[in-house]
Amino acid sequence: MQLDLDNMLAKIKASQWALADFDWDAPGRETVTENPELYAKLKVFMADLMWIEHVGARGFAAMAKKAEDPTLAEIYRYFHAEEQRHANAELALMKRWGMIEGDELPEPNINIRLVVDWLDTCADDQPLDVLGSVIPMLEITLDGALCKFLLDTVDDPLCHEVFGAINADEARHLGVDFHVLETLGYSPLYQSSIRAVANILNPKLMIGILAYLPLLNRMRDNLVALGLKEEKLYDAMRKYERVGGTEQGRRNAWFRIISLQGKMVIDRGNRLYHVPVDALVKLSDRYPRRLVRPLPSWFKQLSWRSQV
Amino acid sequence: MNAKVTHVHDVLIVGAGFAGLGSAIRLRQQGVEDIVILERESEVGGTWRDNQYPGAACDIPSNLYSYSFVPNPGWPRSFSGSRDILAYIHDMVDQFELMPLIHFNKNVTGASFDEAQGLWTIKLQRGRAYKARSVIMAQGPLSNASLPNITGIDDFEGHRIHSARWDHDYDFAGKRVAVIGTGASAVQIIPELVKKAEFVKVFQRTPGWVLPRPDLRTPEWNKKLFERLPITQSAVREALFWGHESMATALIWDTPVTGLLERVAKAHLKHQVADPWLRRQLTPDYRIGCKRVLMSSDYYPALQASNCQLVTWPIDRLSAAGIRTAEGLEHVADCIVFATGFDVNKTGTPFPVTGLDGRRLEEEWRGGAQAYKSVNVSGYPNLFFTFGPNSGPGHNSALVYMEAQIDYIVQGIRTLLDNNLRALDVKPEVQQRHNRRIQKRLAKTNWNSGCSSWYLTEDGFNATMYPGFATQYRRQMKTLKKRDYRMQPEGITS
Ligand SMILES: Cc1cc2nc3c(=O)[nH]c(=O)nc-3n(C[C@H](O)[C@H](O)[C@H](O)COP(=O)(O)OP(=O)(O)OC[C@H]3O[C@@H](n4cnc5c(N)ncnc54)[C@H](O)[C@@H]3O)c2cc1C
Ligand SMILES: [Fe+2]
Ligand SMILES: [Fe+2]
Numbered sequence: 010m011q012l013d014l015d016n017m018l019a020k021i022k023a024s025q026w027a028l029a030d031f032d033w034d035a036p037g038r039e040t041v042t043e044n045p046e047l048y049a050k051l052k053v054f055m056a057d058l059m060w061i062e063h064v065g066a067r068g069f070a071a072m073a074k075k076a077e078d079p080t081l082a083e084i085y086r087y088f089h090a091e092e093q094r095h096a097n098a099e100l101a102l103m104k105r106w107g108m109i110e111g112d113e114l115p116e117p118n119i120n121i122r123l124v125v126d127w128l129d130t131c132a133d134d135q136p137l138d139v140l141g142s143v144i145p146m147l148e149i150t151l152d153g154a155l156c157k158f159l160l161d162t163v164d165d166p167l168c169h170e171v172f173g174a175i176n177a178d179e180a181r182h183l184g185v186d187f188h189v190l191e192t193l194g195y196s197p198l199y200q201s202s203i204r205a206v207a208n209i210l211n212p213k214l215m216i217g218i219l220a221y222l223p224l225l226n227r228m229r230d231n232l233v234a235l236g237l238k239e240e241k242l243y244d245a246m247r248k249y250e251r252v253g254g255t256e257q258g259r260r261n262a263w264f265r266i267i268s269l270q271g272k273m274v275i276d277r278g279n280r281l282y283h284v285p286v287d288a289l290v291k292l293s294d295r296y297p298r299r300l301v302r303p304l305p306s307w308f309k310q311l312s313w314r315s316q317v
Numbered sequence: 318m319n320a321k322v323t324h325v326h327d328v329l330i331v332g333a334g335f336a337g338l339g340s341a342i343r344l345r346q347q348g349v350e351d352i353v354i355l356e357r358e359s360e361v362g363g364t365w366r367d368n369q370y371p372g373a374a375c376d377i378p379s380n381l382y383s384y385s386f387v388p389n390p391g392w393p394r395s396f397s398g399s400r401d402i403l404a405y406i407h408d409m410v411d412q413f414e415l416m417p418l419i420h421f422n423k424n425v426t427g428a429s430f431d432e433a434q435g436l437w438t439i440k441l442q443r444g445r446a447y448k449a450r451s452v453i454m455a456q457g458p459l460s461n462a463s464l465p466n467i468t469g470i471d472d473f474e475g476h477r478i479h480s481a482r483w484d485h486d487y488d489f490a491g492k493r494v495a496v497i498g499t500g501a502s503a504v505q506i507i508p509e510l511v512k513k514a515e516f517v518k519v520f521q522r523t524p525g526w527v528l529p530r531p532d533l534r535t536p537e538w539n540k541k542l543f544e545r546l547p548i549t550q551s552a553v554r555e556a557l558f559w560g561h562e563s564m565a566t567a568l569i570w571d572t573p574v575t576g577l578l579e580r581v582a583k584a585h586l587k588h589q590v591a592d593p594w595l596r597r598q599l600t601p602d603y604r605i606g607c608k609r610v611l612m613s614s615d616y617y618p619a620l621q622a623s624n625c626q627l628v629t630w631p632i633d634r635l636s637a638a639g640i641r642t643a644e645g646l647e648h649v650a651d652c653i654v655f656a657t658g659f660d661v662n663k664t665g666t667p668f669p670v671t672g673l674d675g676r677r678l679e680e681e682w683r684g685g686a687q688a689y690k691s692v693n694v695s696g697y698p699n700l701f702f703t704f705g706p707n708s709g710p711g712h713n714s715a716l717v718y719m720e721a722q723i724d725y726i727v728q729g730i731r732t733l734l735d736n737n738l739r740a741l742d743v744k745p746e747v748q749q750r751h752n753r754r755i756q757k758r759l760a761k762t763n764w765n766s767g768c769s770s771w772y773l774t775e776d777g778f779n780a781t782m783y784p785g786f787a788t789q790y791r792r793q794m795k796t797l798k799k800r801d802y803r804m805q806p807e808g809i810t811s
Binding site: 022025026027028029074079086087090091093094097098133305306307310312314315316317 | 592593594595597602626628630631633634636638639641642643644645646647648649767769
């Protein structure tokens with residue numbers, strides 16, 4: 010999946026959109042607001058989704074500083090902004106559906122909060138291979154896939170319009186994600202493995218893994234609650250292995266580790282994996298919120314308003 | 318008018334900024350009298366006439382950012398404001414009686430050399446052409462304000478101001494202002510705007526390295542001392558010169574001192590900005606010195622004022638109401654201030670220049686400008702540049718370099734006039750040898766270390782900076798070696 014980055018950057022620049030491009034008062038909001046059962050679940054789901062955008066956002070922000078190729082760095086600078094745009098658009102939908110008041114921001118679930126917190130404190134210190142391998146997984150399963158699933162349950166035409174624009178962005182994100190995943194495989198497997206082993210012992214990364222594992226299980230549970238089939242999530246995870254698993258890609262030790270973990274998530278029968286991870290999910294619910302660091306100041310620039 | 322035969326000046330100078338005026342003074346001191354200065358505006362001063370935005374000031378101490386042959390004991394501050402520098406230039410014009418030499422509202426649009434007569438013809442936008450035996454190009458490196466290449470720049474319906482063409486009649490009180498750019502001008506403007514405007518949004522592409530700038534008022538006793546004992550002022554100037562020279566080790570090349578200076582800049586950032594995310598946004602990811610280092614002690618505090626916000630999202634386009642950025646929001650503004658710099662001629666000339674056999678300088682320079690010792694270009698006899706290719710200082714006063722260029726140019730013009738030459742033309746092989754050396758040395762500098770800046774062409778060719786100490790530059794400019802030049806006497810055609 011080799012990509013011409015200059016072309017990609019030009020395409021990204023030509024495909025920008027803004028909240029002002031949509032009519033947020035267009036008819037159709039009642040399809041959500043007058044369906045109380047959907048409404049309650051969707052409110053939770055949207056809050057999570059909006060915060061998951063930040064997982065990608067913060068990852069891209071770190072990559073923008075890491076990428077040696079200036080074109081790639083510029084692409085990441087855009088992707089970082091685009092994730093913020095997705096969050097802004099999702100906030101605007103929540104506003105339309107009356108799920109938020111004034112300028113309040115919805116609360117994310119604790120697992121997302123912990124991942125965002127970890128990214129904020131540690132992402133800038135992580136090596137390129139870790140970020141470059143895990144971001145595609147996060148994007149394909151969470152950022153990209155969740156948006157698509159949503160459309161199966163929500164009929165609001167504006168929602169479909171907005172997610173049309175978001176998904177077009179995500180398609181470009183995935184293109185670049187997998188391109189980078191592949192280039193990371195250029196060094197021989199043993200070199201990459203040695204680096205991976207060295208990194209995995211890094212305590213900061215361990216904490217990151219502990220934050221990341223329960224997030225996937227949590228989002229699976231949320232999907233099920235929304236009445237969606239968990240198979241859909243698994244399809245997305247399999248896609249990571251399929252698209253990323255080129256000859257080059259397989260030489261990247263982090264790709265192998267992440268694929269393997271993905272397989273365990275999919276296999277509900279793997280009690281060795283799911284019992285402790287589900288326990289982690291439960292445990293994290295009791296994680297004292299006061300221990301989570303306050304939100305970094307970038308959240309102040311989030312807004313559902315087209316004009317600020 | 319047509320009946321009158323055009324007078325042939327000994328020297329024609331394009332531009333009445335520091336360079337043009339300084340050249341006229343030194344030429345006169347060397348006995349050259351027939352000089353004309355063409356200036357496109359109606360006032361002298363160049364940079365300091367144009368850059369009158371609030372907060373405009375030099376970031377080299379005034380005692381060094383001035384001419385050694387025009388000492389000024391009365392600088393009111395260590396880093397003088399634009400108005401004080403302009404006043405200094407006006408005093409210089411009065412003191413040396415330069416006004417009669419200057420022809421205002423003459424916009425030069427072309428220059429061509431007539432080999433048979435050994436004369437330059439200077440064309441104007443309006444009015445009759447001028448003729449001269451020699452020409453000094455002193456039109457300034459940063460005299461043409463440039464707007465950024467942003468989609469929809471004409472769609473914006475609010476007020477637009479460029480930093481170098483300030484609109485003093487615009488009242489900022491109660492206005493929402495957007496500033497595009499975070500370079501040398503922006504860091505001076507923003508603290509002033511924050512005091513006046515209702516809200517200021519600063520749009521940053523890449524952060525710059527910022528060093529603190531202690532701006533002290535000069536005490537009265539100090540001014541008196543400089544007046545009574547001028548030697549004390551030259552001593553201070555000398556000390557400042559060496560202070561800035563030592564910065565070259567950090568700024569021009571990647572040395573341990575570079576890291577040290579970066580630590581100073583980071584400590585300054587840490588001291589002034591508490592919020593880690595803002596600090597991250599303001600931390601450059603290139604070596605200090607790769608771009609112009611910014612000097613300010615009030616920029617970071619201004620950014621954190623309650624009526625100011627730093628926006629680092631990429632700009633998508635300008636709209637009727639303001640600026641749309643990639644995070645999908647439209648930032649509404651009453652006024653946009655463009656602190657986006659200047660068109661620097663790295664790959665061309667400000668107007669067509671025709672030399673021997675009809676050759677065109679703008680074509681020769683398309684791949685990147687080059688000259689001999691930044692002053693002469695082979696094939697263009699009797700033509701002299703101030704601030705020419707590879708004469709830019711990264712760490713010292715531009716005027717130190719300018720003085721060296723001017724004195725070199727005066728030698729050239731004296732050689733031309735004293736020997737009654739038709740052409741004084743640098744030999745092509747001499748120019749080539751010089752440039753091979755320059756480019757080789759540039760390859761090892763911070764400027765060529767991978768950040769994009771106005772120092773480099775699109776292809777990364779460095780046609781602007783001098784890779785060395787000011788002392789080295791001054792030394793190479795000390796004497797004009799006749800053997801470097803082809804000298805063609807009057808009356809003989811090649
Ligand atoms: C905001 C700002 C701050 C600066 N601060 C510093 C500093 O702290 N230290 C430092 O060393 N340098 C500084 N500089 C660089 C500064 O430009 C030089 O130091 C110096 O002023 C240049 O003088 P000059 O005479 O070469 O050019 P200018 O001052 O630009 O003068 C050129 C003159 O030529 C005229 N002209 C241009 N084209 C034509 C034409 N076609 N026909 C006729 N006339 C023409 C212009 O109108 C102008 O009057 C700064 C520059 C700017 C913009
Ligand atoms: Fe997204
Ligand atoms: Fe994404």
